[in-house]
Amino acid sequence: MRFAGKTIGFGVAGSHCSYDEVLPQIARLREEGAEVVPVISETVRTTDTRFATAAELRERLAELTGRAPIDSIVDAEPTGQQKTFDAFVVAPCTGNTMARLANAVTDSPVLMAAKGTLRNLRPVVLAISSNDVLGANAMNLAILLMRKHVYFVPFGQDNPEVKPTSCVAEFELIPDTVAAALEGRQLQPLLLERQKRPVR
Numbered sequence: 001m002r003f004a005g006k007t008i009g010f011g012v013a014g015s016h017c018s019y020d021e022v023l024p025q026i027a028r029l030r031e032e033g034a035e036v037v038p039v040i041s042e043t044v045r046t047t048d049t050r051f052a053t054a055a056e057l058r059e060r061l062a063e064l065t066g067r068a069p070i071d072s073i074v075d076a077e078p079t080g081q082q083k084t085f086d087a088f089v090v091a092p093c094t095g096n097t098m099a100r101l102a103n104a105v106t107d108s109p110v111l112m113a114a115k116g117t118l119r120n121l122r123p124v125v126l127a128i129s130s131n132d133v134l135g136a137n138a139m140n141l142a143i144l145l146m147r148k149h150v151y152f153v154p155f156g157q158d159n160p161e162v163k164p165t166s167c168v169a170e171f172e173l174i175p176d177t178v179a180a181a182l183e184g185r186q187l188q189p190l191l192l193e194r195q196k197r198p199v200r
Helices: 015-031 042-046 054-065 073-081 093-102 109-119 138-146 173-182
Strands: 007-012 035-040 087-093 124-131 150-153 155-157 165-171
Touching: 007 015, 007 109, 015 035, 015 054, 015 087, 015 155, 015 173, 035 054, 035 073, 035 093, 035 109, 042 054, 073 109, 087 093, 087 109, 087 165, 087 173, 093 109, 093 124, 093 138, 109 124, 124 173, 138 150, 150 173, 165 173
Parallel strands: 007 035, 007 087, 087 124, 124 150
Antiparallel strands: 124 165, 155 165
């Protein structure tokens, strides 16, 4: 029970095609003793897609965690003041979310909760899923790789022939990455040869 007595925030951003790989990791964290608190971005709160409606996703998160998702900046802000989270995961972490975090833009519930966690010198774990990590977002990736208390779920190119700048985390490594981050270390290897993912 690696996470017994730990409260882990779980921020969900709008890489909708990743949810089927991400959501099972919440159950794994809970199986290892964690209390998990879901936090969703505005995009997640309002967007229906072919992968799931906003209402379906909210319901699934509530079922997995036993909690209604935090879905506003106002409700996310006290998590920093109250030192709610021992660690905060952003999964999937979109390129948009990564860029804003790198540049200290706090305009969503997920970013507010991440900011509050960093304020308390506690780990923020990013599980990236973005088509431009090795393109327009490469600079932001570099900034966050150098930032103290920010850790990455190991990642790799998911379909280099079709999408050469796209990278996706190996989401099954979320629990191991959180465990390492709570010890103050980055899970290695950071860069993986990821299993090819079909374009969805």
